Amino acid sequence: MPDPSFISEIEKFVDEYVGTYPVSNTDEAGKVIHDAVWGTQHLHPHELAILDTPLIQRLRRIKQTAFAYLIFPSATHSRFEHTLGVLFHINKLLKALSENQHYRKLIEGKEDLLRMAGLLHDCGHGPFSHSSEEIFKFLPDMQALIGPGADHEGFNPHEVISHYIVKSEPFKKRFSQVMAKCERAINIDEVADLILGNWGDPSTKYLQDVINGPFDADKLDYLFRDGHFSGLPLKIDLDRLWYSVQILPIPGIETKPRMLVMSMNGITPLEQILFSKMVLFTSLYQHHKVRTCDCMFKAIYEHSVNNGEKIAGRTIEKATDFLWLTDDKIYAEADRRAKTDPFHELIHDLKFRRLLKRALIISKTTVEDTSKDFFGYTVLKRFCADLKDKDPELRKIAEEIWEQAGKPCNMSQVWVDIPKLPPTGAADETYVNKGTYKSPDFVKLREIFRVDDWAQDYAEHNWRGHVFCPDDLDVRKKISESAKSVLEGKFGVKFNKSSRALCKIED
Amino acid sequence: MYQGTLPDVVAAIFLFYPRDDFENDREKLHRAFSNLREKHFDLLRELVFRRNLLFPRSRILDEILSSLQPEFLGKINPTYDTYTIKKEKLRKLWDTKLKDSLHPMETELKTVAEELSRSLNA
Numbered sequence: 001m002p003d004p005s006f007i008s009e010i011e012k013f014v015d016e017y018v019g020t021y022p023v024s025n026t027d028e029a030g031k032v033i034h035d036a037v038w039g040t041q042h043l044h045p046h047e048l049a050i051l052d053t054p055l056i057q058r059l060r061r062i063k064q065t066a067f068a069y070l071i072f073p074s075a076t077h078s079r080f081e082h083t084l085g086v087l088f089h090i091n092k093l094l095k096a097l098s099e100n101q102h103y104r105k106l107i108e109g110k111e112d113l114l115r116m117a118g119l120l121h122d123c124g125h126g127p128f129s130h131s132s133e134e135i136f137k138f139l140p141d142m143q144a145l146i147g148p149g150a151d152h153e154g155f156n157p158h159e160v161i162s163h164y165i166v167k168s169e170p171f172k173k174r175f176s177q178v179m180a181k182c183e184r185a186i187n188i189d190e191v192a193d194l195i196l197g198n199w200g201d202p203s204t205k206y207l208q209d210v211i212n213g214p215f216d217a218d219k220l221d222y223l224f225r226d227g228h229f230s231g232l233p234l235k236i237d238l239d240r241l242w243y244s245v246q247i248l249p250i251p252g253i254e255t256k257p258r259m260l261v262m263s264m265n266g267i268t269p270l271e272q273i274l275f276s277k278m279v280l281f282t283s284l285y286q287h288h289k290v291r292t293c294d295c296m297f298k299a300i301y302e303h304s305v306n307n308g309e310k311i312a313g314r315t316i317e318k319a320t321d322f323l324w325l326t327d328d329k330i331y332a333e334a335d336r337r338a339k340t341d342p343f344h345e346l347i348h349d350l351k352f353r354r355l356l357k358r359a360l361i362i363s364k365t366t367v368e369d370t371s372k373d374f375f376g377y378t379v380l381k382r383f384c385a386d387l388k389d390k391d392p393e394l395r396k397i398a399e400e401i402w403e404q405a406g407k408p409c410n411m412s413q414v415w416v417d418i419p420k421l422p423p424t425g426a427a428d429e430t431y432v433n434k435g436t437y438k439s440p441d442f443v444k445l446r447e448i449f450r451v452d453d454w455a456q457d458y459a460e461h462n463w464r465g466h467v468f469c470p471d472d473l474d475v476r477k478k479i480s481e482s483a484k485s486v487l488e489g490k491f492g493v494k495f496n497k498s499s500r501a502l503c504k505i506e507d
Numbered sequence: 508m509y510q511g512t513l514p515d516v517v518a519a520i521f522l523f524y525p526r527d528d529f530e531n532d533r534e535k536l537h538r539a540f541s542n543l544r545e546k547h548f549d550l551l552r553e554l555v556f557r558r559n560l561l562f563p564r565s566r567i568l569d570e571i572l573s574s575l576q577p578e579f580l581g582k583i584n585p586t587y588d589t590y591t592i593k594k595e596k597l598r599k600l601w602d603t604k605l606k607d608s609l610h611p612m613e614t615e616l617k618t619v620a621e622e623l624s625r626s627l628n629a
Contacts (some may be wrong), residue, residue: 147555149548154565156558197559253561378578385574386512389567421570427563428533448531452569452588459573494603 001151002164006141009320010161015170017055023181025089026365033083035104037221037228038088043376046112046488047119047183053174055123055165059083061326065226066128066282067293070353072230075284077131079122085221086118090210093217096242102437103247107256110207112186117194117211123220124161126322127330131297133157136319138391152196155318159196166192205257206247213260214426214445215241215273223276230284234276241269248440250431261431262442267448270430280460281422289355292468295415296350300330300343303412309343346412354471356413359480359501362465362487366499380493384465385417394418397486401467405482415468416483421459427451473505480505513553514571515605517618518579522597523620528589529581529627534562538573539626541565547619557588 043051050056060078068075094111097103126132136142137157141332145152145160152160160175165171166188175188182504197212199205210217220238227234244266248256256501262270284290306313312329314321348354360366367380387393394416402414429448433443446452469479484495529536537556541563544551556563572580579600581591601609609616 092594120509139517148552154555155559199559257561381574382571383512384513384516385567420566420575424565425533425560425564425566426568428564450587452533456573456620457578460577 002145003141004440006145006163006320007168009141009318010323011168011170011424013320013323014055014165014168017058018053018174019170021053023049023177033084035084037225038085041084041088041091043087043203044112044182044184046178046184046186047115048115049178049182050119050175056083056119058326059122059125061328062127063123063327064129064222065230065284066290067132067297067350067430068226068230068287068290070293070350070355071287071289072232072284072373075226075230077225077229079125080227082221083119083122085179085225086121086217087115089217089220090114090118092238092242093210093245096299097245097247099243102136106206106247112184113190114194114207115209116186120166120191120210121162121195122158123165124158124163124323126158127325127327128157128297131159131294132322132325134299134391135298135301138323139317139319142319146338151251161319161323163192163196164349164393166195199257202257203249206260209260214430215245215260215262215270219273219277223273225278226280226284227276230280232279232281232283234272236272236276237269241266241273244269246433246437248433248437250442252442259431260431260444262445263433267432270432270445271449274454275429278422278454278458282458286419286464287498288358288464288466291417291466292356292358292415293350295417295468296356297330297344298415299412300350302395303343308344317465322497328456337339342412347395356468357471357476358466358469359469359476359500359505360483360495361485361499361502362418362467362495364460366495366502367495368494380491381459382438383491384418388420397490398467401479401483401486404486405478408478409470409472413468413470414479416465417468418465419463421456421463424452425453476505513567514550514574515609516550516577516612517568518600519609519612519616520604520620520623521575521580521592522594522601523617524592525624526581526592526628527594527619528591529624531567531588531590535627537564538562539569539623540568541620542626543622545561546622547615550615570625588618 028045030042031048032040032042034040035451057080062079063069064077064079064082065075093105094114097107126136137146142157144150146155146157147153165216172188179185193200194208194211197208199208210483223234224235244263246261246263247258248261249256301316303309304316308315311333312325314324316322331347331351334344334351337344362384398414398416401416402411427449428444430445431442432445433440433442467479467483469476480500484499488494526553540551540554541556544554554565554567556565579593579597581587581593583591
């Protein structure tokens with residue numbers, strides 16, 4: 001169970017964002033909503049009543065792909081649009097399943113539950129989506145929930161927060177008012193468990209898979225939406241995918257969970273999903289300028305903590321404090337301050353795209369060949385694997401680089417960035433039915449499609465870590481030299497000329 | 508020098524692993540490491556697992572296995588179904604980079620390696 005103070009902080013937030021607002025007038029017919037990606041869909045009155053709460057409306061002001069819009073100008077889509085897209089996919093999947101006599105009964109009466117989980121699944125996001133999550137996951141109140149040995153060890157922070165928002169007393173109170181007014185009955189605890197991915201009953205694991213599975217509605221929307229709005233459109237044969245889904249128990253697993261599985265007909269769209277993820281990972285999510293922006297956002301947070309600066313009138317010290325912020329509130333903080341205020345400058349540098357630049361590239365091609373140093377990149381890879389989830393350690397290394405360079409800029413402008421590899425776990429949890437409905441024959445998707453070997457190739461040839469610093473060439477040269485020396489000393493490797501030349505720093 | 512990290516611990520476990528190869532079965536591997544962590548929590552504390560999936564899964568373990576390839580863990584062609592442990596290279600890594608920091612844990616690392624082998628070959 002979470003610490004009572006965490007629950008209390010969640011309740012304060014939810015009380016403010018749903019507690020005092022009247023339930024909106026609910027038109028019996030519901031409403032249609034248009035979306036640039038999926039077209040028109042219909043929402044029921046009880047869904048609109050929840051959609052209209054400030055809790056969900058705040059998602060309009062949180063960009064889905066954070067700072068990607070500074071690199072891909074049209075990637076300005078929000079968590080709110082994504083939330084509606086998730087409802088679209090839930091509907092399509094349920095419709096396809098309901099056309100099959102074997103599955104119709106299994107999903108009967110579950111539409112409201114699943115759609116409500118889709119509507120609420122991202123309500124725990126902070127400003128700039130995963131960019132703030134990368135900060136608040138290290139804060140003590142979140143580590144107490146997801147850190148080693150904790151109740152929700154290994155979970156994504158925003159899922160945990162969304163779960164506890166939905167389970168909070170103020171939300172339940174509001175929810176029961178809405179349900180009563182709209183004459184609906186949805187078990188809100190089941191909604192909360194779907195958001196977190198908990199599946200107590202193996203016979204209904206397939207419901208979980210719709211919200212939180214290898215080809216869930218969330219993934220289908222974000223892959224398309226992120227690709228579409230970044231200008232990197234992706235192709236997935238969705239109709240084939242929806243109509244190839246089956247609901248079957250998996251005999252090889254101890255509890256024999258009844259899951260969403262894919263018939264052989266759906267292999268191609270599954271491959272397309274995995275391929276799309278990889279493309280977006282390399283081209284969008286891990287674009288070095290996108291990573292730069294994330295570091296600059298961390299600098300804003302770091303400055304606020306180190307100097308006791310409030311953002312939107314709040315001291316930001318707990319994971320739950322981020323719930324009170326949206327993208328616009330971060331940018332607005334600059335306008336409350338004088339132009340000479342360093343905090344104003346940090347925020348405006350990001351807002352007006354005065355981005356940090358690369359001072360050193362860490363990759364297989366930028367480290368001396370292993371024939372010269374026996375371990376070379378291998379050693380570096382091991383350290384990187386360790387440092388990927390250790391921002392505080394990386395800050396210490398950045399500080400050492402900054403000090404050794406003679407402090408040529410502000411410490412808030414020097415960052416060491418070690419991105420993670422693309423996750424490949426889904427391929428081990430997706431079952432493909434090579435047989436028929438009556439005589440199924442299951443294999444894991446990974447046995448058909450070696451996604452972990454793909455990820456390995458990515459790790460070897462495409463993965464890049466960076467040291468970032470201000471654009472000024474003189475500063476970059478100093479930071480670059482220092483970074484090279486510090487990282488070589490720390491890791492026992494030798495960087496080659498490319499490590500700096502690729503950053504456009506001439507020797 | 509930066510030493511004694513979780514990837515070093517996992518590399519050492521594979522050095523002391525009593526066989527020269529193991530099956531590339533992610534579920535078996537993650538389950539085995541998850542069980543080992545419960546028994547040797549202090550040693551493997553940072554190996555965080557998510558436990559509400561079909562099997563306990565650690566993204567950090569995937570990162571580490573990736574980082575050990577291809578130099579210390581190879582996959583036999585053409586099926587990629589088996590990892591070969593490159594013991595000579597791991598021994599050199601141990602002697603030159605790991606021994607100083609991990610020597611006090613050598614006995615426990617050998618025990619963990621034995622337990623891992625039993626688990627993967629059960």
